[in-house]
Amino acid sequence: MYDKSIPFEATIRWIKKDTRDTFTAALKINSREMQRAYRFIPGQFNMLYVPGIGEAPISISSSPLDHDLTHTIRVAGDVTTALSRLRAGDVIGMRGPFGSGWPLEETQDLDLLIVAGGLGIAPLRSVARHILSSPAPKRGEAHPRRMLLYGAKTPKDIIFRDEFPRYRDVFEVFLTVDRANPEEYWREETGLVTKLFDRLSIDPLCTMAFVCGPEVMMQTSVRELILRGMPEERIFVSLERNMNCGVGLCGHCFFGPKFVCKDGPVFRFSEIRGLMGIKEL
Numbered sequence: 001m002y003d004k005s006i007p008f009e010a011t012i013r014w015i016k017k018d019t020r021d022t023f024t025a026a027l028k029i030n031s032r033e034m035q036r037a038y039r040f041i042p043g044q045f046n047m048l049y050v051p052g053i054g055e056a057p058i059s060i061s062s063s064p065l066d067h068d069l070t071h072t073i074r075v076a077g078d079v080t081t082a083l084s085r086l087r088a089g090d091v092i093g094m095r096g097p098f099g100s101g102w103p104l105e106e107t108q109d110l111d112l113l114i115v116a117g118g119l120g121i122a123p124l125r126s127v128a129r130h131i132l133s134s135p136a137p138k139r140g141e142a143h144p145r146r147m148l149l150y151g152a153k154t155p156k157d158i159i160f161r162d163e164f165p166r167y168r169d170v171f172e173v174f175l176t177v178d179r180a181n182p183e184e185y186w187r188e189e190t191g192l193v194t195k196l197f198d199r200l201s202i203d204p205l206c207t208m209a210f211v212c213g214p215e216v217m218m219q220t221s222v223r224e225l226i227l228r229g230m231p232e233e234r235i236f237v238s239l240e241r242n243m244n245c246g247v248g249l250c251g252h253c254f255f256g257p258k259f260v261c262k263d264g265p266v267f268r269f270s271e272i273r274g275l276m277g278i279k280e281l
């Protein structure tokens, strides 16, 4: 095991602009030894460090089975702006992986409903790609449903738009946008992501939900799922809080009695029910 408080070097392999303010960067860990030691599960994040600027927690948006280790980043402040200016061949620091991941092993015999809003698709893309690259169930084995609901502000804000046709091989995919201009070619739903729940008939007792997006979107999604009879133990959300150390020492990301960096960012809703929605927590 290596020391996760010390960054190791990683080189940018490529950078792709996804939307006007979001881009995806593929990294290659420089040292062979670190390449062998580094293992992650979908839902975990890395601390990306730009020398002279600082570091920020960023979810891993690729699957452990992918060739590229990718992060999908929205330009927000100093670190993400500096990351957006990097080019292939530039070297940055990285620490991780950190945090809990999505409990994929619990979904084996259950239907899985993925609900993503905006940039919340990043850690869930890791799940979707992992499922796509995993062997399909054999005949006679359980063949659970895979459903993916994704909402963005406008059609131009949809991240990984070119990947959705492939997801449709395995997932029932439903997309929505808050608003679409008449001149934009948009034939899917318009409205909040929760509107998509009406398009699905789920069996609440045999379904597990993974939800990630802006906090208010997660709250309304969770409320809808509970109203539809889904047990709180089967609903998972991924939270974002300011953090520094990533290992539960500095206390920046305290969330009630829990650390988002160490106990999260993925939480079972039943464990944090009373804490979500409390301002400044």
Ligand SMILES: Cc1cc2nc3c(=O)[nH]c(=O)nc-3n(C[C@H](O)[C@H](O)[C@H](O)COP(=O)(O)OP(=O)(O)OC[C@H]3O[C@@H](n4cnc5c(N)ncnc54)[C@H](O)[C@@H]3O)c2cc1C
Pocket (backbone or CB within 6 Å): 045, 054, 055, 056, 057, 058, 059, 060, 071, 072, 073, 074, 075, 076, 077, 078, 079, 080, 081, 119, 122, 123, 239, 240, 241, 242, 243, 265
């Ligand atoms: C577990 C986890 C996973 C994440 N995954 C991703 C991801 O995949 N992609 C991604 O783009 N982002 C992700 N984030 C969010 C990202 O880490 C933050 O946006 C980070 O702050 C960006 O760093 P920065 O230096 O660019 O911006 P900052 O300088 O930190 O600023 C970010 C924004 O927050 C505001 N802000 C900063 N500090 C404060 C403050 N004290 N009070 C009020 N507002 C403040 C700024 O004005 C700005 O709008 C994740 C965060 C967590 C905790």
